[in-house]
Amino acid sequence: MAAGAAQDVPETRTPREIRVIMVGLVITMLLAMLDNLIVGTAMPTIVGDLGGAEHLSWVVTSYTLATAASTPIWGKLGDLYGRKGTFIISIVIFLVGSALAGLSQTMGELIGFRALQGLGAGGLMVGVMSIMGALVPPRDRGKYQGMFAGVMAIAMIGGPLVGGFITDHLNWHWTFYINIPLGAVALLVVTATLHLPKLRSNARIDYLGAALLTVGITALVLITTWGGQQYDWASGQILGLAVLAVVTLVGFVLTERRAEEPMLPLGLFRNRNFTLVSVIGFLVGFTMFGSVTFLPLYQQSVQGASATNSGLLLMPMMLGMLVVSLAVGQAITRTGRYRIYPILGTGVMAGGALLLSTLGTDTTRFTSSVYMVVLGAGMGFLMQVTMLVAQNSVELKDMGVASSTATLFRTIGGSFGVALFGALFTNRVTATMTDLGVSGGKEQTAQLTPSVLKTLPAAFQNAYHHAVSNGIHSVFLWGAVVSVVGIAAAVFLKEVPLRGAGNASGATADAGEGSATELAGAH
Known part of the structure; x- marks a missing residue:
């Protein structure tokens, strides 16, 4: 067992070998990020073809639930049985789910196959990040992680465009089939070029912990998905889910305190940096997904932007995030220091949210784009640094768990952000319409598209523009408050030296330390 544990120490690889492996990892991450964005554009056509509009939300919810619930399980399985094998299995499941979703003939089939697809997707992101953590020392990881920020920008901008093109010129089935050639390339590259030690643990899988965590996460996601939308926040359904979430998570x-090999080792949270970056990741997801949801609505409804190229509306924010993320990655690799970036990031993000809270009916597109660049820059300081600090805070044997936990906190933060900001936005819009003496209840404004708005009387349009602007003001004002909490968390981060620091002696010391910790932690 000692020999097997020692094998888990990362092997030295040339930059060229890492770049080749990165091709497969980047394509896989692109798959994970593109899917929902492409499918979202095609949903009206899918509903028109399959019917079952009343089940529309479950096409997205089933995928999201399966992804969130399986994320920590994939991370732990990779730590126990080898990251390459579990990563390949997750890609295969995702591709099988994609093929079956494309073949769906009823809405029920599509919902079920989307859940299967989401099950595989839960392992894609975690696999990419944990394999990166096993291949590249934290000191050198920044220059590669900037590539993933670029993938996110491409997905956010290109996803709706690709989805629209496929829907208009092919048919909606290809929104799922497009995953297959991309996934096949990723599968071939990963299988041929990725060589990691084969692990085989004798530890028992923590089935009870996995089940309780899955139910708890599912309840939380359903609360944030249904609350204020399908059910009132004070309804029996939402309160029942809240009780279920509390009971199962407790x-x-x-x-986990008694498990031989816990699904999520609670001891990780004794590490101050790991706990703090988990909180920061939650807040980043909270603010980022809220922004992505409501900014296009403001630009289309108030500024009159076209919905056809909706992905392009977010380009300023994505460019700000991409440029800063690349620069920060290079700086961390060069200096080995990172503590300043979460502090700067949360501060800049708060400033960007505060600027966006000033958007009004007469704000120009140029001005709003500048504000979006500021918000994107704040996210660029944080996106990859939070994952880097989380991975640097744990031993190599827990790399998968660290990666999945960081991903999970960001995902749950996004779910809460969209739900709470959505409730805040809707209530503010309704209240403003009422104050202006224009009838526009929740049902009417919720179904109001930009094209329909243009056909309504000028007085209604003017009132609705003010209502949306007020809603945006509330959303981003609270987004700034949330970001200030992130500043407080970032200030308490410790500057722990990154493993694999540039010189030879440091690398040797780190390798020795890695071997010792692996031997000590082997079961």
């Missing part, structure tokens, strides 16, 4: 904590 049970999960108690189970």
Whole structure:
């Protein structure tokens, strides 16, 4: 067992070998990020073809639930049984789910196959990040992680464009089939070029912990998906889900304290940096997904932008995030220091949210684009640094768990952000319409598209523009408050030296330390 544990120490690889492996990892991450964006554009056509509009939300919800619930499980399985094998299995499941979703003939089939697809997707992001953590020392990881920020920008901008093109010129089935050639290339590259030690643990899988965590996460996601939309926040359904979430998550904590090989080792949270970056990741997801949801609505409804190229509306924010993320990655690789960037990032993000809270009916597109660049820059300081600090805070044997936990906190933060900001936005819009003496209840304004708005009387349009601007003001004002909480968390981060620091002696010391920790942690 000692020999097997020692094998888990990362092997030295040339930059060229890493770049080749990165091709497969980048394509896989692109798959994970593109899917929902492409499918979202095609949903009206899919509903028109398959019917079942009343089940429309479940096409997205089933995928999201399966992804969120499986994320921590994939991370732990990779730590126990080898990251390459579990990563390949997750890609295969995702591709099978994509093929079956494309073949769907009913809405029920599509919902089920989307859940299967989401199950595989939960392992894609975690696999990419944990394999990166196993291949590249933290000190050198920044220059590669900037590539993933670029992939996110491409996905956010290109996803709706590709989805629109496929829907208009092919048919909606190809929104799923397009994953297959991309996934096949990723599968071939990963299988041929990625060589990691084969692990085989004798530890028992923590089935009870996995079940409790899955139920708890599912309840949380359903609360944020249904709350204020399908059910009132004070309804029995939402309160029941809240009780279920609390009971199962408390049970999960108690189970993990006694488990031989816990699904999520609670001892990780004794590390101050790991806990703090988990909080920061939650807040980044909270603010980022809220922005992505409501900015296009403002630009289309108030500024009259076209909905056809909706992905392009977010380009200023994505460019700001991309440029800063690349620069920060290079700086971390060069200096080995990172603590300043989360502080700067949360501060700049708060400033960007505060600027966006000033958007009004007469704000120009240029001005709003500048504000979006500021918000994107703040996210650029944070996106990859949070993952880097989380991975640097744990031993190599827990790399998968660290990666999945960081991803999970960001995902849950996004779910809460969209839900709470959505409730805040809707209430403010409705209240403003009422104050201006224009009838426009929740049902009417929720179904109001930009094209329909243009056909309504000028007085209604003017009132609605003011209402949306007020809603945006509330959303981003609270977004700034949330970001200030992130500043407080970032200030308490410790500057822990990154493993694999540039010189030879440091690398040797780190390798020795890695071997010792692996031997000590082997079961």
